[in-house]
Amino acid sequence: MADKDLMNKYKRFVADYNSGMDREALCKKYQLVEDRYDSFLKFLKRKGFILAQSTSPAFRSAHEIDFEIYGDDMQFAEIELDPNETAIAEAGSMMYMDSGIEMQTIFGDGSRESESIMGKIFGAGKRVLTGESLFMTAYTNRGGRKQRVAFGAPYPGKIIALDLADLGGELLCQKSAFLCAAKGVAVEIAFQKKLGAGLFGGEGFILQRLRGDGYVFVHAGGTIIERELKPMEKMRIDTGCIAALQSGVNYDIEFVGGIKNALFGGEGIFFATVTGPGRVWLQSLPFSRLADRIIASVPQMGGTRKGEGSILGGLGDLLSGDNRF
Numbered sequence: 001m002a003d004k005d006l007m008n009k010y011k012r013f014v015a016d017y018n019s020g021m022d023r024e025a026l027c028k029k030y031q032l033v034e035d036r037y038d039s040f041l042k043f044l045k046r047k048g049f050i051l052a053q054s055t056s057p058a059f060r061s062a063h064e065i066d067f068e069i070y071g072d073d074m075q076f077a078e079i080e081l082d083p084n085e086t087a088i089a090e091a092g093s094m095m096y097m098d099s100g101i102e103m104q105t106i107f108g109d110g111s112r113e114s115e116s117i118m119g120k121i122f123g124a125g126k127r128v129l130t131g132e133s134l135f136m137t138a139y140t141n142r143g144g145r146k147q148r149v150a151f152g153a154p155y156p157g158k159i160i161a162l163d164l165a166d167l168g169g170e171l172l173c174q175k176s177a178f179l180c181a182a183k184g185v186a187v188e189i190a191f192q193k194k195l196g197a198g199l200f201g202g203e204g205f206i207l208q209r210l211r212g213d214g215y216v217f218v219h220a221g222g223t224i225i226e227r228e229l230k231p232m233e234k235m236r237i238d239t240g241c242i243a244a245l246q247s248g249v250n251y252d253i254e255f256v257g258g259i260k261n262a263l264f265g266g267e268g269i270f271f272a273t274v275t276g277p278g279r280v281w282l283q284s285l286p287f288s289r290l291a292d293r294i295i296a297s298v299p300q301m302g303g304t305r306k307g308e309g310s311i312l313g314g315l316g317d318l319l320s321g322d323n324r325f
Contacts (some may be wrong), residue, residue, distance in 0.1 A: 063215025
């Protein structure tokens with residue numbers, strides 16, 4: 001009975017939190033020590049409660065879209081558009097769309113429609129530096145009722161939906177992490193200001209900067225976890241495992257320490273370091289790591305197979321017709 005009462009208390013707290021009740025009022029109502037407020041929110045998240053207190057403005061410049069993310073390791077995002085609403089996406093990421101959706105190829109992201117032609121070309125040209133196409137695709141609902149369009153992940157991993165209005169209007173992410181967004185979100189580039197972080201930080205000198213007040217959908221490899229860092233709280237991370245971070249988070253590198261660690265530890269010479277305040281999203285399987293493992297296992301590319309296939313090894317593959325050239 002006591003456990004049931006406690007769970008009901010948690011539910012009431014979450015309902016008050018999501019309705020917009022502030023920190024001081026919540027602590028007073030539920031007799032919660034204010035220093036333990038943040039850790040209590042994390043405890044509720046681990047319990048499976050959804051905390052969705054919104055700081056979004058009453059009016060958005062970006063289109064307001066509804067969505068649902070399907071799948072587990074090979075996910076796709078389905079976006080529901082009201083009449084005349086638009087979603088933008090990287091060229092080639094569309095999975096399916098309803099008949100009332102109009103597809104249009106555009107320069108850049110379409111966030112500044114009043115911009116001159118040369119401005120749009122220059123903005124699109126900067127995207128090439130991140131390894132993306134000059135063009136993006138806009139999907140607009142031209143019908144008289146709701147229509148849906150879906151976008152698929154390019155490799156195994158997770159898709160996360162982030163509301164830029166709740167993140168201060170800006171997010172930095174690894175190159176090629178952007179999948180799609182509501183129209184009005186600007187997809188730009190950000191340069192690393194520190195030479196060491198650019199050379200050895202795993203993300204290079206160029207990151208993607210997403211700006212606006214709408215929803216963006218970011219994809220990364222493996223499983224994604226979110227960490228919220230307090231002021232001056234520091235984390236050391238494998239250089240390839242940072243998927244995204246808020247612009248207020250300080251990003252740098254740090255020597256792993258010790259000659260044996262650097263040469264034989266398997267983590268490289270440097271860690272990436274992030275220092276709060278702000279939120280960071282980490283990926284468990286960077287695409288570069290996945291690609292390296294695949295290449296290392298393909299004999300035609302100089303790799304070797306370890307423990308897979310026939311007990312006869314290469315002879316077994318030859319007899320079974322699996323040894324292709």
